[in-house]
Amino acid sequence: MTQTPSGEVVVRLQGVGRRFGATPALAGVDLTIRQGERVAVLGPSGAGKSTLLALLNGSLEPSEGSLEILGSAPAGLSTRERRALQRRVGTISQGLDLVEQVRVLHNVNAGRLAEWGTPRALASLAWPRPDRRALDALTAVGLEWAVHERTERLSGGERQRVAIARLLIQRPELVLADEPVASLDPTRASEVLALLGQAVRRGTGLDADPDAGPVARPDGALVVTLHQPLLARQHCTRAIGLREGRLIFDAVVDDLPPAALDDLYARA
Amino acid sequence: MLLRRVAGALIILLPILWALRRALPGDSDVVNAGGVPLIGDLLAKALSPRLDGEFLRVVLEATGTTLAFAALGTAGALVIGLLGGLVLSDVAWSRRPPLPVRLVRGLLRGVLVAIRSVHELVWALLLVSVLGLDPLVAVIAIALPFGAQTAQVFGDTFDALPTRALRSLRDAGAPAVPAVVFALLPPAGPLMLSYSFYRFECAVRSTVLLGAVGVGGLGQELVVSLSSRNWDEVWTLIAAVIVLSALVDAWSGRLRTDMAVASCAEWSAGGTTSVPRRSHSRWARWSAVAVVPGLVVAWIASGVSLSGLTSERTRMLTVGLLEDLVPPALPSAGWQVVTGGVLDTLAMAVLAMSIAVLITVVVSPWAVAARRSGGPPAPLGARAVRWVVWAIARVVLLVLRSVPPTVWAVIALLALFPGVLPGALALGIYTGGVLGRLVAESWESVSPAPRDALVRTGVPGALATVAAVVPASAQQLVTYTLYRFEICVRETAVVGIVGAAGLGRLLADNLNFFRFPVVTTLLLASFAVSVAVELISRRLRHAIRA
Structure with a gap:
């Protein structure tokens, strides 16, 4: 069952640490994630999970060690290059960060702002037109009926799916999800994780882009922070454990020994 | 405690006493006995205002001019306010802005304070000496100080918004302008609109004031009638000003309660903590539809033209004025x-x-x-x-x-x-x-x-x-x-x-x-x-x- 991932490297961390003032949030992390991997990050609150995700989307820089995202080191990038890199990384957080006062379509299209550039983005805000890709993204999350709904009128679960549609339309090569299911019931949680898995899988019809032609694109990678090892086992291929800023295990989910989890959540 | 009370009372009373002494110097007359009968004349005409068709047409036209100047001035103020507010707000700059930007921002803050510390009537006086009696004077005199004030308020409004949506767009690589437009304007919109209508109310009043320097509208007619002592005309004009003011107040007040629960009192005290309400009433819709055509009509009808700004004469007079100053x-x-x-x-x-x-x-x-208080309802x-x-x-x-x-x-x-x-x-x-x-x-x-x-x-x-x-x-x-x-x-x-x-x-x-x-x-x-x-x-x- 154990198979070594063979895709290209998506992120590589070598001896990465990050401190805020004198407090280390993350220390000595070595981690390589390849295409096609779905990685669950487990660990108690304050273990450094959010810091790790912020490093991976380039909004935070490491205090030490070397970090490489999609083939480039964010530290040496100009603002423009950094934006270009961030465009290939999709982030979804627990707070969803949707603009509540606009139509669902706008929030979905927000995932394409970087691709569109300024003039087209402004035009789309003034004259919103649901095109094929936006409708596909909403259909994938089961919200095709809500294109013109006001976002704030939707339920919590529906808003979560709008945020995922925004992610889908961005077509990221790396998806980072910060506790996406923390406030959901088990059935919903499973649905959301399945959708996130779909977001990084290519050629499932979802990504069939009439403009792109028959170019086979490789799968992306998913990194998701979770509190439920069971969900990790169902939806991920690999699990890593963080505790007090250190990587304490890194294993294929099926090989995850229960003892490792006990150790992870044990009180210091 | 008692000492504090006494000190408090003195802080209030002493300035008043001092001001009274200054206002009523013992050595000179205050009341102009010769002028008192004039007040009598003025009051006597209150019951017979001038209402013939010819004069009413003048009044109507002046009312239109006043409204047009106020609308255009407010529009100008909003453009200044929106741009200035974005530059001033911390939110719009995702990270700490670079040093040159911070310097420009500090400078802009100072300039805005200076601009709004000069009253619109003084602005009008200064502008008249450059542009002459151009309608543009009224528009700019309103737009500048109002714009400076609006920039301050809009900046604070942006900074009070949650920043997460904007940050998440920026983190996904979105360019700055669309990210700000997508993430900031929709949540700030109702409050900004509400404030805009409050500003329009103020602008109508200020435009009437500007009549004193002769740039047209009800204010100018009032000054002319007053100085030629045509008291019957004065009363008609005062009635027109009051009606106009009441209508604009009622319209804008209605819109403001429809869009956001912000009272006039809150806005004038510099901000609001109210939560915007999201029900777009028919009033709000129709008003929004009317704004753009209204501005176009105002532009055409008032004969405002930007050519005055770029003309050689203006340029020379401006340079001359600056050199003189x-x-x-x-x-x-x-x-x-x-x-x-x-x-x-x-x-x-x-x-x-x-x-x-x-x-x-x-x-x-x-x-x-x-x-309604808790008790039984009062008798009819x-x-x-x-x-x-x-x-x-x-x-x-x-x-x-x-x-x-x-x-x-x-x-x-x-x-x-x-x-x-x-x-x-x-x-x-x-x-x-x-x-x-x-x-x-x-x-x-x-x-x-x-x-x-x-x-x-x-x-x-x-x-x-x-x-x-x-x-x-x-x-x-x-x-x-x-x-x-x-x-x-x-x-x-x-x-x-x-x-x-x-x-x-x-x-x-x-x-x-x-x-x-x-x-x-x-x-x-x-x-x-x-x-x-x-x-x-x-x-x-x-x-x-x-």
């Missing part, structure tokens, strides 16, 4: 003239504010909309009387604040010799109307629950009101009084320009004689006074809240 110089009579002007300005503001507070205390309690007759009293009080306040202070000043100057007193009287009456309305609106939000609780325990109604409602109301009165005082200091320029006293009068006189270096000195003095008063008042407001 520097270096600043003292008036030939020495610096005592300037300090005298400053002291007159302050005395006028203090007295005007005292009059305004007096009016507020007398009228506002009746202008508070009656609310009593409620009807209460309603009539309320309506009268509201109309009185509306009249006081709708008639521009310049008109009050011209009337006061009929019976009083130029000086601090007529200016203070005119400004006080006008400010009384504004303050009275603000305070009445804010009193409506004072909770009646404590009073009702007292009444239920058997305390007589009046006593319960004194014990439970007055303390909360007094604090609001003090807060708004201090706030209005800052504005009052700036507005002394208005009554000064029509001949009362203070820095405004000196400014107008020196502009008339093209003594531009002195004008610069006076502008700097006004700026210093207005900033100093603002700082002191802010300290006091904090001290009271603490």
Whole structure:
């Protein structure tokens, strides 16, 4: 069952640490994630999970060690290059960060702002037109009926799916999800994780882009922070454990020994 | 405790006593006995205003001009406010902005404070000397100080928004402009619209004021009729101003309550904590639809053209004016003239504010909309009387604040010799109307629950009101009084320009004689006074809240 991932490297961390003032949030992390991997990050609150995700989307820089995202080191990038890199990384957080006062379509299209550039983005805000890709993204999350709904009128679960549609339309090569299911019931949680898995899988019809032609694109990678090892086992291929800023295990989910989890959540 | 009370009372009383002494110098006459009959004439004509078709057409046209100038000025202010607000707000810059940006921002903040410390009427005076009597003068004179104020308010509005949506867009690589438009404007929209309509209300009043420098509209007709002593025309025009003002107030008030629960009182005190309401009423929709065509019509009808800005003549006159303005110089009579002007300005503001507070205390309690209290409903007759009293009080306040202070000043100057007193009287009456309305609106939000609780325990109604409602109301009165005082200091320029006293009068006189270096000195003095008063008042407001 154990198979070594063979895709290209998506992120590589070598001896990465990050401190805020004198407090280390993350220390000595070595981690390589390849295409096609779905990685669950487990660990108690304050273990450094959010810091790790912020490093991976380039909004935070490491205090030490070397970090490489999609083939480039964010530290040496100009603002423009950094934006270009961030465009290939999709982030979804627990707070969803949707603009509540606009139509669902706008929030979905927000995932394409970087691709569109300024003039087209402004035009789309003034004259919103649901095109094929936006409708596909909403259909994938089961919200095709809500294109013109006001976002704030939707339920919590529906808003979560709008945020995922925004992610889908961005077509990221790396998806980072910060506790996406923390406030959901088990059935919903499973649905959301399945959708996130779909977001990084290519050629499932979802990504069939009439403009792109028959170019086979490789799968992306998913990194998701979770509190439920069971969900990790169902939806991920690999699990890593963080505790007090250190990587304490890194294993294929099926090989995850229960003892490792006990150790992870044990009180210091 | 007692010592604090005494100190507090002295802080209020001493300035008033000092201002009274300054307003009523013992050695010279105050009342112009020759002018008193004129007031009689004016009053006598109140019952027979001029209503023939020819004059009504003039009035109608002037009303249209006033509305057009106000609309265009507000539009200009909003453009300045939106751009300035984005630059000033911290939110719009995702990270700490680079050093040059921070320097520009600091500079911009200073420039905006300077721009709004100069009253729109003074702006109009300066612009007239460059552009002549161009309609553009009215538009720019409104747009500049209003825009500076709006930038401040919009900046604060943006900074009070949650930043996460914007940050997440930026983290996904979105360029700055669309990210800001997507993530900031929708949540800020209702509050910004509400503020825009409040600004439009103010702009209508200011445009009437600007008539004093001759740029057209109701204000100019008023000044012409007043100075040629056609009292019957004056009454017609005053009625037109009041009706216009009431209609705009009602329209904009309706829209503001529809869109966001922000009262006029909140906006004028510099911000709101209200949560926007998201129901777009038919009123709001139709108004939004009407805005753009309305602006186009205003642009065409008022004959505003930007060509005046780029013409060779304007360029030469501007360069000439700027060269004339520097270096600043003292008036030939020495610096005592300037300090005298400053002291007159302050005395006028203090007295005007005292009059305004007096009016507020007398009228506002009746202008508070009656609310159902816990007890049994009052008999129908009593409620009807209460309603009539309320309506009268509201109309009185509306009249006081709708008639521009310049008109009050011209009337006061009929019976009083130029000086601090007529200016203070005119400004006080006008400010009384504004303050009275603000305070009445804010009193409506004072909770009646404590009073009702007292009444239920058997305390007589009046006593319960004194014990439970007055303390909360007094604090609001003090807060708004201090706030209005800052504005009052700036507005002394208005009554000064029509001949009362203070820095405004000196400014107008020196502009008339093209003594531009002195004008610069006076502008700097006004700026210093207005900033100093603002700082002191802010300290006091904090001290009271603490």
